[in-house]
Amino acid sequence: MEVTVNVNGTDYTRDVEPRMLLVHFIREELGMRGTHWGCDTSNCGTCVVWVDEEPVKSCTMLAVMADGHRVKTVEGLEGPDGLDPIQQGFIECHGLQCGFCTPGMMMTGRWLVDKNPDISDEEIREGISGQICRCTGYKNIVEAIRWAAEHPKGSEVNA
Amino acid sequence: MTAVEEAPVSAAGNPIGFGSMKRKEDQRFVRGQGNYVDDVNLPGMLHGAILRSPHAHAKILSIDTSRAEAHPGVVAVITGKILEGIPRPELLGDNFAWMPTLSYDTQAVLATDKVRFQGQEVAFVIATDRYTAKDALELIDVDYEPLPAVMDAKKAMDSGAPVIRDDKGQTDNSITDVMGNKFWESGNAIGTQEAIEKAKADPNCVVVTQDIMYPRVHPAPMETCGSVAYLDPVSGQLTLWTTSQAPHAHRTVYAMVAGLPEHKIRIISPDVGGGFGNKVGVYPGYVLSVVGSIVTGKPVKWMEDRSENLMSTSFARDYHMAGTIAATKDGQILAVDVDVLADHGAFNGVAQPTKFPAGFFHIFTGSYDYPHAHCKVTPVYTNKAPGGVAYACSFRITEAAYFIERLVDCLAAELGMDPAELRLKNLIKPEQFPYETPTGWVYDSGQYEKTMRLAMEMVGYDELRKEQAEKRARGEYMGIGISFFTEGVGAGPRKDMDILGLGMADGIELRVHPTGKAQLRLSVQTQGQGHETTYAQIVAHELGIPPEDIEVIHGDTDNTPFGLGTYGSRSTPVSGAAAAVVSRKVRDKARLIAAAALECSPDDLEWSLGKWSVKGDPDRAKTIQEIALLSHGSLELPEGVEGHLDATAVYNPPNLTYPYGCYICVVDVDPGTGQVKIRRFVAVDDCGTRINPMIVEGQVHGGLADGVGMALMELIAFDEDGNCLGGSFMDYLLPTAMECPDWELGETVTPSPHHPIGAKGVGESATVGSPAAVVNAVIDAISPFGVRHADMPLTPANVWRAIQGNPVRVDMAVE
Numbered sequence: 002m003e004v005t006v007n008v009n010g011t012d013y014t015r016d017v018e019p020r021m022l023l024v025h026f027i028r029e030e031l032g033m034r035g036t037h038w039g040c041d042t043s044n045c046g047t048c049v050v051w052v053d054e055e056p057v058k059s060c061t062m063l064a065v066m067a068d069g070h071r072v073k074t075v076e077g078l079e080g081p082d083g084l085d086p087i088q089q090g091f092i093e094c095h096g097l098q099c100g101f102c103t104p105g106m107m108m109t110g111r112w113l114v115d116k117n118p119d120i121s122d123e124e125i126r127e128g129i130s131g132q133i134c135r136c137t138g139y140k141n142i143v144e145a146i147r148w149a150a151e152h153p154k155g156s157e158v159n160a
Numbered sequence: 161m162t163a164v165e166e167a168p169v170s171a172a173g174n175p176i177g178f179g180s181m182k183r184k185e186d187q188r189f190v191r192g193q194g195n196y197v198d199d200v201n202l203p204g205m206l207h208g209a210i211l212r213s214p215h216a217h218a219k220i221l222s223i224d225t226s227r228a229e230a231h232p233g234v235v236a237v238i239t240g241k242i243l244e245g246i247p248r249p250e251l252l253g254d255n256f257a258w259m260p261t262l263s264y265d266t267q268a269v270l271a272t273d274k275v276r277f278q279g280q281e282v283a284f285v286i287a288t289d290r291y292t293a294k295d296a297l298e299l300i301d302v303d304y305e306p307l308p309a310v311m312d313a314k315k316a317m318d319s320g321a322p323v324i325r326d327d328k329g330q331t332d333n334s335i336t337d338v339m340g341n342k343f344w345e346s347g348n349a350i351g352t353q354e355a356i357e358k359a360k361a362d363p364n365c366v367v368v369t370q371d372i373m374y375p376r377v378h379p380a381p382m383e384t385c386g387s388v389a390y391l392d393p394v395s396g397q398l399t400l401w402t403t404s405q406a407p408h409a410h411r412t413v414y415a416m417v418a419g420l421p422e423h424k425i426r427i428i429s430p431d432v433g434g435g436f437g438n439k440v441g442v443y444p445g446y447v448l449s450v451v452g453s454i455v456t457g458k459p460v461k462w463m464e465d466r467s468e469n470l471m472s473t474s475f476a477r478d479y480h481m482a483g484t485i486a487a488t489k490d491g492q493i494l495a496v497d498v499d500v501l502a503d504h505g506a507f508n509g510v511a512q513p514t515k516f517p518a519g520f521f522h523i524f525t526g527s528y529d530y531p532h533a534h535c536k537v538t539p540v541y542t543n544k545a546p547g548g549v550a551y552a553c554s555f556r557i558t559e560a561a562y563f564i565e566r567l568v569d570c571l572a573a574e575l576g577m578d579p580a581e582l583r584l585k586n587l588i589k590p591e592q593f594p595y596e597t598p599t600g601w602v603y604d605s606g607q608y609e610k611t612m613r614l615a616m617e618m619v620g621y622d623e624l625r626k627e628q629a630e631k632r633a634r635g636e637y638m639g640i641g642i643s644f645f646t647e648g649v650g651a652g653p654r655k656d657m658d659i660l661g662l663g664m665a666d667g668i669e670l671r672v673h674p675t676g677k678a679q680l681r682l683s684v685q686t687q688g689q690g691h692e693t694t695y696a697q698i699v700a701h702e703l704g705i706p707p708e709d710i711e712v713i714h715g716d717t718d719n720t721p722f723g724l725g726t727y728g729s730r731s732t733p734v735s736g737a738a739a740a741v742v743s744r745k746v747r748d749k750a751r752l753i754a755a756a757a758l759e760c761s762p763d764d765l766e767w768s769l770g771k772w773s774v775k776g777d778p779d780r781a782k783t784i785q786e787i788a789l790l791s792h793g794s795l796e797l798p799e800g801v802e803g804h805l806d807a808t809a810v811y812n813p814p815n816l817t818y819p820y821g822c823y824i825c826v827v828d829v830d831p832g833t834g835q836v837k838i839r840r841f842v843a844v845d846d847c848g849t850r851i852n853p854m855i856v857e858g859q860v861h862g863g864l865a866d867g868v869g870m871a872l873m874e875l876i877a878f879d880e881d882g883n884c885l886g887g888s889f890m891d892y893l894l895p896t897a898m899e900c901p902d903w904e905l906g907e908t909v910t911p912s913p914h915h916p917i918g919a920k921g922v923g924e925s926a927t928v929g930s931p932a933a934v935v936n937a938v939i940d941a942i943s944p945f946g947v948r949h950a951d952m953p954l955t956p957a958n959v960w961r962a963i964q965g966n967p968v969r970v971d972m973a974v975e
Contacts, residue, residue, distance in 0.1 A: 018291065020291070021291075025290075028198075032201075033192070034192065034194075034195075034196075034198075034199040035191070035192015035193065035194075036192070037196070037198075037382070037383070037433070038198070039382045039383065039384070039433075039466065040466040040888070040889045041465050041466050041467060041888065042466070042888050042889050042890045044888075044889035044890065045382060045466075045889060047382055074192065075190075075191070075192035076191070076192050078190075078191075079191060084190065084191075088190040088191070089190075091186065091190050092182055092183070092186045092187075092190060093182070095182075095183070095854050095855070095857075095858045097186060097189055097190070097688075098434075098688030098689070098690070098858060098859075098862065099381070099382070099383070099431070099432065099433045099434040099435075099687055099688030100185070100186075100188075100189030100194045100431065100433070100688065101194070101196065101381075101382040101383045101433030101434060102382050103189050103190065104192045107190065122902070125897075126897040126898055127897075127898065129896075129897050130896040130897050130898045131896075132896070133382065133889070133894050133896060134382070135379075135380065135381055135382055135434050135436065135862065135865075135866075135894070136434055136688045136858070136862045137858060137861055137862055137865075138860075138861030138862045138863075138864050138865035138900055138903060139861075139865065139896070139897040139900050140861050140900070140902060140903050141858060141861065142897070143897065143902075
């Protein structure tokens with residue numbers, strides 16, 4: 002089936018099998034390797050991307066379901082002015098170790114902060130509870146997302 | 161020691177030496193530019209998938225691959241029979257169907273005679289893409305004759321039990337190690353038994369026994385295992401991109417497995433998405449990707465899925481420990497004895513030093529000073545996946561630390577004594593170091609009481625006990641659990657420690673370029689530990705070169721010196737020491753060159769960070785950068801001094817290092833549901849010198865989460881038919897941000913006296929130390945119901961059952 006998906010602002014048209022998962026479409030068809038795959042059961046969240054501004058586990062969606070929709074991946078976070086504050090926050094707060102869950106965590110974290118700039122630590126924890134990190138014990142991920150909340154895009158501190 | 165000195169700051173704002181510094185590797189990871197094995201794509205690459213056994217124990221009557229071979233897109237289907245036909249010279253086995261394990265056993269690459277665990281490798285399909293390869297698995301027809309399975313380790317040695325390893329001519333399910341032993345002992349059996357018997361007869365003493373199980377769990381790194389193999393048919397060069405914590409050891413194992421010449425093997429372990437011991441061993445899937453490339457002449461990628469990872473790759477623990485502790489009634493520990501039944505699964509695939517078939521379990525004597533101890537560990541085969549040493553266990557110290565800390569709490573309950581007071585009374589004292597334990601370890605350094613008192617102060621121990629008493633009076637159940645652990649890490653001295661005959665020393669190479677920028681080449685392999693940053697800091701500390709000017713290179717056997725890799729918290733104690741040693745070699749050589757340039761004697765020079773200067777005349781000096789250029793230039797060098805400013809080293813540690821810590825966990829338990837809520841967790845670690853405190857704390861956080869997971873959630877159980885009940889993340893529960901509290905960390909710093917920079921290693925400390933703190937807290941909470949022990953994981957159901965006086969056996973789905 003032919004699908005056209007807008008990924009990080011660019012339209013991509015590909016002929017894919019109807020059963021192809023969105024995560025494989027992003028990785029194999031488009032060659033964007035920042036979105037990871039870690040389980041078969043939608044538990045781990047290493048594959049989280051945005052579809053139309055909402056975080057989605059891309060292993061739980063078929064590529065054909067994304068036809069005509071907008072997808073944003075980790076590769077779309079960095080702008081012309083540099084890293085997104087969520088990326089900077091993960092560096093500043095040591096929110097990553099092996100880096101495998103990090104793209105998914107950042108995509109959710111960015112969304113949580115956009116939705117609620119005054120988000121509490123408890124709300125952050127709940128917001129990332131569908132995703133697993135085996136390295137950090139989560140404390141520094143919570144702090145990294147909080148850092149992003151405290152450094153809005155374009156603010157001087159971030160620049 | 162240098163631990164507390166503030167390092168000067170570089171132009172880029174980084175410490176020229178020790179101190180918290182943002183990680184260099186983060187720049188690629190936050191951009192999604194990490195390069196993991198599944199990110200490797202080669203022209204013409206094919207994809208492999210493994211057909212796995214649905215049975216725990218069954219004869220293979222026939223395998224028909226014809227329908228799969230006819231499936232469009234399938235290039236080849238490989239079975240054990242085909243592997244049997246590939247002769248293998250110079251090998252531990254006859255042919256490719258079997259491979260050596262890291263413990264001198266054999267493991268089937270693809271099953272030929274029968275399958276021995278659910279999930280075992282049976283056939284390998286190679287196809288043009290991943291989906292097609294998986295489709296074709298369903299077209300392979302295997303005729304099995306199911307056999308009774310041995311799922312309960314306690315029944316493995318029963319007469320009449322089905323024999324699992326008939327391939328080796330065995331008549332029972334015992335495991336014999338390479339030294340010919342069927343069990344392994346440490347300590348003094350007679351002295352310990354006498355002390356226990358004496359205590360039993362003495363009205364002023366108590367003897368407490370307790371069966372303690374550490375159930376089977378799995379490291380479950382977020383990235384599963386996989387590989388991309390390409391054997392160039394013309395040059396004969398094998399390049400293998402693989403998820404490996406030990407690329408050099410893997411290279412040698414492949415040379416042994418495949419009979420390939422070792423100089424034609426290149427292992428590349430790119431970014432690794434977590435290891436925790438899961439990526440130490442060599443798995444059939446890796447070997448099959450190599451075989452696939454040999455058969456097809458193309459690169460072959462194999463990436464396992466999550467269920468394959470949980471069901472077939474290296475599990476951890478599965479130790480049944482029967483403990484006895486004797487003490488005086490005022491709480492002086494006299495003796496500890498433990499009899500262990502070790503479930504190794506169907507193949508003895510543990511990765512540990514050869515002379516230590518039970519790993520370092522005999523460190524079970526813990527952090528306490530008493531004269532008598534003995535352990536006996538008996539391993540058995542069962543119809544479960546192989547493995548055994550994994551999940552940040554420091555070679556079974558996790559089991560040992562959990563055992564002694566649980567047993568000490570049982571003793572405290574028997575004595576009616578506060579568990580903190582009991583521990584403080586028995587801790588090894590600072591003046592007793594170096595301290596030799598009754599089982600032969602020589603602990604290097606420690607200030608145990610200081611560390612414990614800090615943890616108690618941070619958590620507010622006395623106030624918590626008061627709160628607990630008040631709550632109990634109201635029918636509310638909170639618990640306070642303490643764990644004091646000591647690890648021995650940094651394996652290890654070559655004379656004592658090897659894996660498959662490979663001594664556990666680590667090579668390193670430092671090149672200082674003419675402009676004073678440097679490259680450090682490591683034998684060890686990061687899986688998230690931040691080596692690119694901390695190793696640069698070690699060199700910076702020794703040479704004064706800013707860490708941003710030092711590139712750390714690792715994970716490619718063609719570009720790094722030999723060494724045994726990263727596991728057992730061995731990187732900092734062994735390779736980190738090598739980094740300091742090689743830097744000092746460069747510094748010594750720089751002194752000779754500086755003396756030649758300054759026209760003085762080397763003895764007239766003194767070192768201050770980053771330069772050699774003339775004593776009493778500090779303006780006459782050469783910086784390390786100036787010396788680097790001189791070393792490559794036209795300066796006439798003294799006799800015997802070669803040009804350039806490079807050095808190599810191989811570090812053979814004189815002893816292990818012994819990090820330790822005190823953890824205190826506070827929980828609230830709902831007796832109606834059995835639900836456990838971790839309210840607080842205080843962790844005070846002493847890992848000696850902290851190179852990058854930010855990274856140290858991050859490592860501790862991760863290990864604490866592991867401990868919460870194992871204590872409350874994680875379990876690989878089986879039913880009697882051999883079905884794995886933990887084969888997906890729907891069933892194998894890992895802690896999320898909701899189960900983990902806001903960790904509270906503290907530190908004491910007691911450097912290792914024998915490590916060049918006093919560092920001890922910390923990667924596994926929290927995984928080792930934390931489970932006992934959580935379990936002790938839960939048992940403390942429900943002790944008013946008469947509960948003295950319950951096995952992990954303390955799920956709501958298991959806690960509720962324990963409260964009802966009807967605890968379950970956690971590892972088997974049986975009543």
